[in-house]
Amino acid sequence: MIIARDIYKNFGTNAVLKGISFEVNIGEVLAVIGSSGSGKSTMLRCLNRLEYINSGYIEVDNEILCQGDPAKYSPNSVLQSISRNMGMVFQQFNLFPHFSVLRNVTVALTHVRKMSKEDARETAMQALVKTGLDKKADEYPYQLSGGQQQRVAISRALALNPRYLCFDEPTSSLDPELTSEVLSVLRKLSQEKTTMIVVTHEMAFAREIADRVIFMDDGLVAEKGTPEDIFRNPKNPRTVQFLKKFSD
Amino acid sequence: MRLFQNPEKLFLMMSEFWGGTVTALEVFFLTLLFALPLGLFIALGRMSKNAFIRQPLHIYILLMRGTPLLLQLIIVFYGPAYLFGINLNRFFAAILSYVLNYAAYFAEIYRGGILSIPSGQYEAAQVLGFSRKMTFVRIILPQVIKRITLPMSNEFTTLVKDTALISTLAIVEIFRIAKSASSQSVSIIPLFVAGAIYLILNAGVTQFFLWFEKQQDYYR
Numbered sequence: 001m002i003i004a005r006d007i008y009k010n011f012g013t014n015a016v017l018k019g020i021s022f023e024v025n026i027g028e029v030l031a032v033i034g035s036s037g038s039g040k041s042t043m044l045r046c047l048n049r050l051e052y053i054n055s056g057y058i059e060v061d062n063e064i065l066c067q068g069d070p071a072k073y074s075p076n077s078v079l080q081s082i083s084r085n086m087g088m089v090f091q092q093f094n095l096f097p098h099f100s101v102l103r104n105v106t107v108a109l110t111h112v113r114k115m116s117k118e119d120a121r122e123t124a125m126q127a128l129v130k131t132g133l134d135k136k137a138d139e140y141p142y143q144l145s146g147g148q149q150q151r152v153a154i155s156r157a158l159a160l161n162p163r164y165l166c167f168d169e170p171t172s173s174l175d176p177e178l179t180s181e182v183l184s185v186l187r188k189l190s191q192e193k194t195t196m197i198v199v200t201h202e203m204a205f206a207r208e209i210a211d212r213v214i215f216m217d218d219g220l221v222a223e224k225g226t227p228e229d230i231f232r233n234p235k236n237p238r239t240v241q242f243l244k245k246f247s248d
Numbered sequence: 249m250r251l252f253q254n255p256e257k258l259f260l261m262m263s264e265f266w267g268g269t270v271t272a273l274e275v276f277f278l279t280l281l282f283a284l285p286l287g288l289f290i291a292l293g294r295m296s297k298n299a300f301i302r303q304p305l306h307i308y309i310l311l312m313r314g315t316p317l318l319l320q321l322i323i324v325f326y327g328p329a330y331l332f333g334i335n336l337n338r339f340f341a342a343i344l345s346y347v348l349n350y351a352a353y354f355a356e357i358y359r360g361g362i363l364s365i366p367s368g369q370y371e372a373a374q375v376l377g378f379s380r381k382m383t384f385v386r387i388i389l390p391q392v393i394k395r396i397t398l399p400m401s402n403e404f405t406t407l408v409k410d411t412a413l414i415s416t417l418a419i420v421e422i423f424r425i426a427k428s429a430s431s432q433s434v435s436i437i438p439l440f441v442a443g444a445i446y447l448i449l450n451a452g453v454t455q456f457f458l459w460f461e462k463q464q465d466y467y468r
Contacts, residue, residue, distance in 0.1 A: 048375055049374075050371050050374065050375070080377070083375075083377060084377065086375070087375070088371075088372075088375040090368060090371065090372065092366075092368050094366075094368035094369060094371060094372035095372075096369065096372070096387055097391065097467050097468065098390050098391055098394070098467050107376070107386070108376035108377055108378070111378070111382060111386065112376060112377035112378060112382075113377075140466065140467045140468075141467075142467060142468040153372075156376070157375075160376065160377075
C-alpha cells in the first residue's frame with residue numbers, strides 16, 4: 001500500500017502540489033484525472049523519485065520514502081528497495097532507440113537484476129506476449145507504431161515485476177486507433193489485478209477500469225471516490241465543470 | 249621537369265615523403281588516441297554542477313579554440329625552455345599541443361551530443377534501476393556517438409591537414425619536404441605531391457566515416 005500525506009512540491013516559485021494526500025491499495029486501479037497543469041503527472045513523478053518533494057510524507061509497503069518539512073529522504077538502500085517495486089510508463093514511451101525490442105525489455109533484467117541472459121530472455125518474452133508484441137522482439141523501436149512502442153514500454157516495466165505500475169498519460173501522444181490498442185493492454189492488466197496508478201485524459205476508460213478516481217485541480221485533490229461517485233455524482237463544482245467538457 | 253629526368257633524385261624525394269607521411273600519421277593517431285577520451289571528460293566537467301570544475305574548463309576551451317594552434321605549438325615547446333630551462337622533446341611537445349587543442353573541440357562536440365539526448369532517456373533508465381554511470385555508458389553514450397559522427401568527421405579531416413603545422417617545431421613532415429624539394433628543384437611538382445598525399449589520407453578518413461555511419465544505421 002502506498003500512503004501519501006500533505007505533499008508539497010514547487011518548481012521555484014511555482015507551487016505545483018499544494019498539500020495532496022492519497023493512498024493506493026494493492027490490487028486496485030487508481031485513475032488520476034484533471035486538467036493540464038493540475039499536478040497529476042508531478043504527483044506520479046514524485047512517487048518514482050523523478051521529482052523530489054519539498055515536504056510531506058510518502059510510504060510504500062511500510063517503508064518510508066520521505067517525511068518532514070523540508071522532506072528528508074530515507075537512505076539509498078531503502079529508496080532502492082522501494083524503487084524496485086515501482087514501474088513507470090511514460091507519455092513519450094522513452095524506449096531506448098539503439099536497442100532491439102527484446103533488448104529494451106531485457107537490459108534492466110540482466111544489468112540491474114543480474115539475471116542470466118537466458119532467464120532474462122524468457123522473462124522478457126513472457127512480458128512481450130502479454131502485450132502481444134512477442135513477434136516484434138527483434139525489431140527496433142523506430143520500426144514500430146506509437147501504440148506498439150508504448151506496448152513495448154509496458155512490457156519493459158512489467159518484466160521487472162513491480163508491485164505498482166504507474167502510467168503517465170500513456171495514450172496522450174497516440175491517435176484514437178492506437179490509443180485503443182494500448183488501453184486494451186491496460187484493461188487486461190487490470191483484470192489480472194495488477195496495481196496501477198493511471199494518469200489519464202481518457203475519461204470513459206477511467207470510468208470503466210478504475211476502482212477509484214482522484215480528480216486533481218490546481219495542485220490539490222479536489223475530489224476522490226469511486227468512478228460512480230466522481231462521474232455520476234460529482235460534488236465539487238470544479239469536478240462538475242471539468243467533466244462537463246467531456247460530455248459535450 | 250628536371251626532377252623526372254633524374255630518377256635518383258625522384259626516388260630520394262619519394263622516400264622523404266614517405267617518412268613525412270608516417271610522421272603525419274603518427275601525429276594523427278596519437279592525437280586521437282588521447283584527445284578523444286580527454287575531450288569526453290572535459291565535456292562532462294564542462295557540464296558539472298560544480299562551478300569550480302565547470303568554469304576553469306570553460307576558460308580552457310575558450311583559450312584552446314580562441315588562439316591559433318600554431319601559437320600553442322610554439323608556447324608549449326619554447327615556453328618551458330625560456331621559463332624553466334626545460335627542453336621538451338619536440339615530438340612530445342607537438343603531440344601535447346595537438347591533444348590539448350583537439351580535446352577542446354571534441355569536448356564541445358561531445359557536449360552538444362550529450363545535450364541533444366532527450367531527458368526521457370535518463371528518466372526511463374532511472375526508473376529501471378540503472379546507476380548514473382550505467383545510464384551514461386549503456387544508454388546515453390552510444391546514442392551520442394551516432395549523433396556526433398558527422399561533426400567528428402570534420403575534425404578528423406582538419407586534423408590531417410593540421411599535421412602540417414608541426415614543421416614549426418622543425419619536425420620533418422610532408423609540407424616541409426615539399427617546400428624544400430620545390431625550391432631545390434625549382435619545380436612546383438613536389439607541392440602537388442604533398443597536396444595529393446593529404447588528399448589521399450583524407451579520402452581514407454572519409455571512407456572510414458562512411459563505413460562508421462553505416463555501422464550505426466540499424467537504428468534511428
